[in-house]
Amino acid sequence: MSTSLRRSRFSGRAVELDSMESAFRDVSGGRQRSFLLGAEAGGGKTRLVEEFANRLSGRALILKGGCIEQRESALPYAPVTAVLHELVQLRGAPAVKSFVGAEGARELAWLLPEFGESSERFDAGIARARLFEVLRKLFEELARETPLVVVIEDIHWADQATCDLLRFLATRLKKIRLMLIVTYRPEETIATNALRTTIADLSLSEGAAVLTLPRLQRAEVAVQLEGLLGRPPTPALINEVHARCCGIPLFTEALIDASGGLRRDFPGSLNDYLLRAVRDMPASTAELLKVMALGGPHITHALLRSVANKADLELAEWLRPAILAGILVSDHDGYAFRHALIHEAVRGDLIAGEKVAIHRAYADVLERGAVPSYRVWHSVALARHWYGAGQAENCLRWAWQSATEAAATFAYADQMEMLKLVLAVWPEVDDAIEVIGADHCKVLELAADAACWAAEAEQGLAFVERALAEVDVGRDKEQLAALLLQRAVMRQHALIPGEIADLERALDHALDSTRLRADGLGQFSRALILRGEFDRARRLGDELKDLSERLDDEEYRIEALIVAESLEMASGSYHIDSLWSVVDRARQASIGRVEVLAGAALLRALLETGKYPQVTEIGPAIFARTVEFGQARYIGAIIGSPLCRALLALGRISEAIETCERMAALDPLPLGLVHVFECQAEIALVLGNSDRIAVAARSLRSLPPGPQVASRMAANLLRFDIESRALAGDMDQSAILVRSALNHHCEKQGRVSWPLLASAMRVAVDTKQKDVARQFTDLAARSPCRNVVEEAERLGILAEMSRSTGSDLEAWEAVAQSWADLNQPFRQAYALMQAGGAAVNAGQRAKGAGHFRRGADLAHSTGASLLGNQIETLAEKARIDLRNGKEGGMPKAPLGLTDREFEVLRLLAAGQSNREIAVNLFISSKTASVHVSNILSKLSVPSRGAAAAMAHRLRIVDPA
Numbered sequence: 001m002s003t004s005l006r007r008s009r010f011s012g013r014a015v016e017l018d019s020m021e022s023a024f025r026d027v028s029g030g031r032q033r034s035f036l037l038g039a040e041a042g043g044g045k046t047r048l049v050e051e052f053a054n055r056l057s058g059r060a061l062i063l064k065g066g067c068i069e070q071r072e073s074a075l076p077y078a079p080v081t082a083v084l085h086e087l088v089q090l091r092g093a094p095a096v097k098s099f100v101g102a103e104g105a106r107e108l109a110w111l112l113p114e115f116g117e118s119s120e121r122f123d124a125g126i127a128r129a130r131l132f133e134v135l136r137k138l139f140e141e142l143a144r145e146t147p148l149v150v151v152i153e154d155i156h157w158a159d160q161a162t163c164d165l166l167r168f169l170a171t172r173l174k175k176i177r178l179m180l181i182v183t184y185r186p187e188e189t190i191a192t193n194a195l196r197t198t199i200a201d202l203s204l205s206e207g208a209a210v211l212t213l214p215r216l217q218r219a220e221v222a223v224q225l226e227g228l229l230g231r232p233p234t235p236a237l238i239n240e241v242h243a244r245c246c247g248i249p250l251f252t253e254a255l256i257d258a259s260g261g262l263r264r265d266f267p268g269s270l271n272d273y274l275l276r277a278v279r280d281m282p283a284s285t286a287e288l289l290k291v292m293a294l295g296g297p298h299i300t301h302a303l304l305r306s307v308a309n310k311a312d313l314e315l316a317e318w319l320r321p322a323i324l325a326g327i328l329v330s331d332h333d334g335y336a337f338r339h340a341l342i343h344e345a346v347r348g349d350l351i352a353g354e355k356v357a358i359h360r361a362y363a364d365v366l367e368r369g370a371v372p373s374y375r376v377w378h379s380v381a382l383a384r385h386w387y388g389a390g391q392a393e394n395c396l397r398w399a400w401q402s403a404t405e406a407a408a409t410f411a412y413a414d415q416m417e418m419l420k421l422v423l424a425v426w427p428e429v430d431d432a433i434e435v436i437g438a439d440h441c442k443v444l445e446l447a448a449d450a451a452c453w454a455a456e457a458e459q460g461l462a463f464v465e466r467a468l469a470e471v472d473v474g475r476d477k478e479q480l481a482a483l484l485l486q487r488a489v490m491r492q493h494a495l496i497p498g499e500i501a502d503l504e505r506a507l508d509h510a511l512d513s514t515r516l517r518a519d520g521l522g523q524f525s526r527a528l529i530l531r532g533e534f535d536r537a538r539r540l541g542d543e544l545k546d547l548s549e550r551l552d553d554e555e556y557r558i559e560a561l562i563v564a565e566s567l568e569m570a571s572g573s574y575h576i577d578s579l580w581s582v583v584d585r586a587r588q589a590s591i592g593r594v595e596v597l598a599g600a601a602l603l604r605a606l607l608e609t610g611k612y613p614q615v616t617e618i619g620p621a622i623f624a625r626t627v628e629f630g631q632a633r634y635i636g637a638i639i640g641s642p643l644c645r646a647l648l649a650l651g652r653i654s655e656a657i658e659t660c661e662r663m664a665a666l667d668p669l670p671l672g673l674v675h676v677f678e679c680q681a682e683i684a685l686v687l688g689n690s691d692r693i694a695v696a697a698r699s700l701r702s703l704p705p706g707p708q709v710a711s712r713m714a715a716n717l718l719r720f721d722i723e724s725r726a727l728a729g730d731m732d733q734s735a736i737l738v739r740s741a742l743n744h745h746c747e748k749q750g751r752v753s754w755p756l757l758a759s760a761m762r763v764a765v766d767t768k769q770k771d772v773a774r775q776f777t778d779l780a781a782r783s784p785c786r787n788v789v790e791e792a793e794r795l796g797i798l799a800e801m802s803r804s805t806g807s808d809l810e811a812w813e814a815v816a817q818s819w820a821d822l823n824q825p826f827r828q829a830y831a832l833m834q835a836g837g838a839a840v841n842a843g844q845r846a847k848g849a850g851h852f853r854r855g856a857d858l859a860h861s862t863g864a865s866l867l868g869n870q871i872e873t874l875a876e877k878a879r880i881d882l883r884n885g886k887e888g889g890m891p892k893a894p895l896g897l898t899d900r901e902f903e904v905l906r907l908l909a910a911g912q913s914n915r916e917i918a919v920n921l922f923i924s925s926k927t928a929s930v931h932v933s934n935i936l937s938k939l940s941v942p943s944r945g946a947a948a949a950m951a952h953r954l955r956i957v958d959p960a
Helices: 014-028 045-055 078-091 093-108 124-145 160-172 186-190 193-204 218-229 235-245 249-255 270-279 283-293 301-308 312-324 340-348 352-368 375-388 392-408 412-428 432-436 440-453 457-470 477-494 499-509 515-531 534-551 554-570 576-589 592-608 612-628 632-649 653-665 670-687 690-701 707-727 731-747 754-766 770-782 788-802 809-821 825-841 845-862 865-877 899-909 914-921 925-939 944-953
Strands: 033-038 061-066 148-153 178-184 208-212 298-300 328-330 334-337
Touching: 014 033, 014 045, 014 178, 014 208, 033 045, 033 193, 045 061, 045 148, 045 178, 061 078, 078 093, 078 148, 078 160, 093 124, 124 148, 124 160, 124 178, 124 612, 160 178, 160 193, 160 412, 160 612, 178 193, 193 208, 193 653, 218 235, 218 249, 270 283, 270 340, 283 301, 283 312, 283 334, 283 340, 283 352, 298 301, 301 312, 301 334, 301 352, 312 328, 334 340, 352 375, 375 392, 375 412, 392 412, 392 432, 392 440, 412 440, 432 440, 440 457, 440 477, 457 477, 477 499, 477 515, 477 670, 499 515, 515 534, 515 554, 515 707, 534 554, 554 576, 554 592, 576 592, 592 612, 592 632, 612 632, 632 653, 632 670, 632 825, 653 670, 670 690, 670 707, 690 707, 707 731, 707 754, 731 754, 731 770, 754 770, 754 788, 770 788, 788 809, 788 825, 809 825, 809 845, 825 845, 825 865, 845 865, 899 914, 899 925, 899 944, 914 925, 925 944
Parallel strands: 033 178, 033 208, 061 148, 148 178
Antiparallel strands: 298 334, 328 334
């Protein structure tokens, strides 16, 4: 039998298959599982999925969909449409409709015309939410009948809308018999924002597992070769193939020719070889492959027949050589290149004239409508093909339509890409305005709006600048105002100056009582609140409230309430019940934008009032809504920040880390990155990792120095610098920074930064700066507290002052209780440490032991090992053995040191030389030197200075 008819034997991947089989058993038992399957190009992702599907034959309903490469355009929801198409092929449209009902079918009709008439879409936010919910219901109903396996391949080509949908499904589909398998190329994560975000979110979802396929080992290549050759390969052949293919399955297949021999002329690049394989085909087959290369990774038989203008049997004869050679694969309704690299190689080899002719052939067929096509793909495909064919007017018409469809499904990035195509062909169309019913400036405005929601500020600002150069200031004042508002919001999120000036100009031009002015008032109010300009924000908020009543507009009534509640919070009045009511009102109104804003305000209020469990309860749901409304990258990090901080406050450090990683994976704009980097620093602070605090601080400093959050960033950066220096044992520099903190508060107008004040006060006492500590105490005593968290901070600051004269036991016990009431174990543990020391100094050793023991338990239980070690060290200095629950014994010195080495370390940390240590301990200088060497070895530090820094960091020794 010719080896061209043989398929490569499945080889290796036993561990991965076992993991997937185990996950399927969980699914069969009613637990949803997700698998992210990553491998380099040619690494065998698709083959592994096929093997797994074969093993499940008869045990599950398996639906597959692949993402469409977006080199030239976006295809929203392409894999979901393919999944629906396969389901209809298997079950029939009526059966699928029975799962979702008539209204659900109308939503699905936006993706597949077989479902009949599509629904009307007035509000884009609720339309997207409805579509997501219908798909959720469909999968749940299917999973009731039998375990459901949904495969989404190649999400490195996924559009933003598909990524959002996957995150939604992974969040919402729980405790059902669903297995979601997603494949991707890890190397693509470097350049693809959507892939980074989706991989991060899916990997952190419940029941998720990430599998990265390694290259095949020599024995596995031998098994693969045996399948290709139909006989056991020789050891020499195995060695040569393994050496040349590097264990990549596709390379192994490429090395073996149709006769089973080894290709000696294999070129240095896989791309060159794949072109050689294609050129080895008969001329008719090679021409057909060129046609397929511009049609996408998968083409239905009907479409290919129409484009190639060939009869079925003739077309089959032309395709057969490519299928037998492994260039193409065939399924029940069409064909695909076996591997993306093959597709890329063929497409890249086309010359300009061939591309134009092939694109024109596709466009002609799709224009006639003779070939059924998925509705969500149709306009995008036509825009792409007409563009490739050089037909500007037709491209303009279809790109405009596809942009409209993308906007209706919140696929903002896809909408922007299609509008870019509109702008690209605009100069070539004489009557472009008549063709699409909008002028060039309006297209730029829409592109800027899409870029804004897609969090592509750089592109959005460029669109705005082009539009501003075209707008007629005297005649189109409202359009000018709209553009200025767009530029203002992008400047805010990019931390670029000029935002306030844009808002002022916008309101100057939008003078009428319109929704546009309401937009401006709401946006301006929030911008002023962000900067701390509350009086001016209140005036604008009052105007917004009045205008919303005149317009009888619920959206702006709700926004006015959000502004009012935000201002109340700024003054220390928290109306949690009112904010809950605002959130409910926004949900009932089905207005996504204000629902997210209200949710953000509620989370902030709950965080600031210490209601951390409530934040962790509702935070994930609010974050999920940003995904549904296409706003995850735009505002997701701002929503995630209070959730991360609440988890950290509760001592759930691993969850806080996961949340922070999810925030970072969104690749937010600079305003969002402020929240990401601050959370990273806060986590590192709890863990006691000075290096990570410094890294986060450097990242924060790398952001544009925008005025929007300048004061906040300055305070936080100073705090992080103080903490990182103190943790590193650089007490001199930390002391200098403490004085800077004093100057910061003296120069700053308005409220103090309580976290900065607390950090600076603690280090001021540690470094014996009594005058500075006294000034901090006075500042804390006279500064108003807006909430119970700030009151707890003030109690701690006042208690710190007592450490300079002899710690006040009652004060520290009160501080510990205040943090216990707020469910903050880390802060409680620190206060208990100080209370333990105060008790011991007061002669109450039993009470001190209890405080030390409780503090150490809290610290270690939350993962704050450094603080736990500090507490244990203080207990050891007091001769209290926490390990056995006893006090008053003689425990061993800390860190594995002998008692004598511990005494040497104390003196070394105090700055004494070996000779001085020898004199104080009545030993020789040589013996002192030996002890120092032993200390450096046991502490795994390179120098005396590093040993002293560690001693200070762990508070083994008293600060100098």
